[in-house]
Amino acid sequence: MNIDKEEIMARFLRYARYDTQSDPASETVPSTRTQLALAEALAAELRAMGAADVLLDENGYLTATIPANTDSEVPVIGLIAHLDTSPDMSGANVCPQITERYGGGDIVLNETKKILLRPAEFPELARYIGQTIITTDGTTLLGADDKAGIAAIMSAAACLLAHGELKHGKIRIAFTPDEEIGRGTDRFDIRRFAADYAYTFDGGELGELEYENFNAAEARLTIRGNNIHTGYAKGRMVNALNVAATIHLALPPDERPETTDARAGFYHLTALHGTEEQATMQYIIRDFDRQAFEQRKETLRLIVRQVNEQYGAATVIVRLRDQYYNMIEQILPHFYIVERAAAAMRRAGVEPVITAARGGTDGARLSFMGLPCPNIFAGGHNPHGKYEFLPVESMQKAAEVAVELCLGEQRQ
Numbered sequence: 409m410n411i412d413k414e415e416i417m418a419r420f421l422r423y424a425r426y427d428t429q430s431d432p433a434s435e436t437v438p439s440t441r442t443q444l445a446l447a448e449a450l451a452a453e454l455r456a457m458g459a460a461d462v463l464l465d466e467n468g469y470l471t472a473t474i475p476a477n478t479d480s481e482v483p484v485i486g487l488i489a490h491l492d493t494s495p496d497m498s499g500a501n502v503c504p505q506i507t508e509r510y511g512g513g514d515i516v517l518n519e520t521k522k523i524l525l526r527p528a529e530f531p532e533l534a535r536y537i538g539q540t541i542i543t544t545d546g547t548t549l550l551g552a553d554d555k556a557g558i559a560a561i562m563s564a565a566a567c568l569l570a571h572g573e574l575k576h577g578k579i580r581i582a583f584t585p586d587e588e589i590g591r592g593t594d595r596f597d598i599r600r601f602a603a604d605y606a607y608t609f610d611g612g613e614l615g616e617l618e619y620e621n622f623n624a625a626e627a628r629l630t631i632r633g634n635n636i637h638t639g640y641a642k643g644r645m646v647n648a649l650n651v652a653a654t655i656h657l658a659l660p661p662d663e664r665p666e667t668t669d670a671r672a673g674f675y676h677l678t679a680l681h682g683t684e685e686q687a688t689m690q691y692i693i694r695d696f697d698r699q700a701f702e703q704r705k706e707t708l709r710l711i712v713r714q715v716n717e718q719y720g721a722a723t724v725i726v727r728l729r730d731q732y733y734n735m736i737e738q739i740l741p742h743f744y745i746v747e748r749a750a751a752a753m754r755r756a757g758v759e760p761v762i763t764a765a766r767g768g769t770d771g772a773r774l775s776f777m778g779l780p781c782p783n784i785f786a787g788g789h790n791p792h793g794k795y796e797f798l799p800v801e802s803m804q805k806a807a808e809v810a811v812e813l814c815l816g817e818q819r820q
Contacts, residue, residue, distance in 0.1 A: 486606025518546030552788030
């Protein structure tokens with residue numbers, strides 16, 4: 409079943425103009441009220457197209473049902489995407505730009521600021537010659553992560569509801585808040601959702617199919633210094649900033665995001681604030697292998713112990729918190745759902761590209777909550793920044809894959 413290109417593009421452009429950035433400093437759920445505006449619009453759209461059980465709860469989770477139209481007993485499938493965009497770059501006043509029939513070469517994002525999307529930096533652009541590409545104007549992110557996923561699911565839902573001749577089982581839809589800050593499933597009601605398994609549409613380029621992701625932890629370090637007038641500091645001063653530098657330089661310099669790829673893990677310093685008297689550091693720690701992941705955390709603890717031996721007990725306090733784990737542990741016992749996703753892609757004319765996600769999705773945590781949930785492409789590239797771009801045809805194919813997933817159960 410073909411999805412109309414102009415229709416799905418119009419959907420995405422409509423959603424992209426909602427400012428839905430999440431806020432890691434917020435203690436509310438959702439972390440920003442602006443996410444609710446998009447959720448409310450989607451709820452109205454779902455009701456208008458004939459979806460059942462449309463519910464937007466107090467925490468910003470939007471769920472709906474496409475009722476079964478077959479008597480065959482088939483599993484209940486879930487389709488999931490997230491409402492928020494990354495806090496890494498502004499998502500306010502997004503002005504999408506459309507390049508029809510991309511002919512190759514540089515795409516001017518912002519002529520005034522001389523910001524270009526260049527194949528020399530992003531050679532994957534060459535794969536989309538002749539296609540329609542949506543970009544930013546160089547001042548914000550685009551929001552294809554994950555509004556392309558939302559548009560794909562909404563277009564698939566509209567297609568299935570409009571074509572009763574397409575037989576399928578019960579389908580559950582969910583749009584979650586705060587995925588980008590690691591809270592997307594904190595209040596997700598698995599029992600009420602009541603799917604046998606699900607798929608997040610939160611992947612990147614055409615064909616991506618992921619059932620493996622990083623194990624993830626965050627580390628927060630508080631460093632207590634002792635600030636003495638520099639004229640009398642010898643043997644007395646403990647400069648908290650120097651202690652922070654000691655810690656950071658003790659970690660392997662070749663195990664950072666900018667020096668690793670594929671299946672290599674890393675330590676990533678995300679924030680450093682302070683003065684001579686006190687400083688704070690934040691890291692994220694990532695590794696695909698669970699044993700190596702635990703070793704990374706122990707390495708950081710060991711460095712902190714050594715620093716405290718050098719500068720004095722309790723100079724540094726480290727707090728480690730696991731964020732999510734590699735979903736492969738939960739997917740392998742249900743590997744048929746990966747095989748069904750690959751088959752759906754092929755029926756939609758897309759060759760699956762099995763990759764390991766160098767990040768996490770709601771699906772990782774949902775899998776450990778009892779809802780096996782691989783991740784499928786939505787089409788976007790370069791998320792979280794001004795060079796984000798979306799080939800419309802890839803998003804269109806994501807919607808067609810979603811339809812095939814739902815019909816495929818009837819074909820089993």
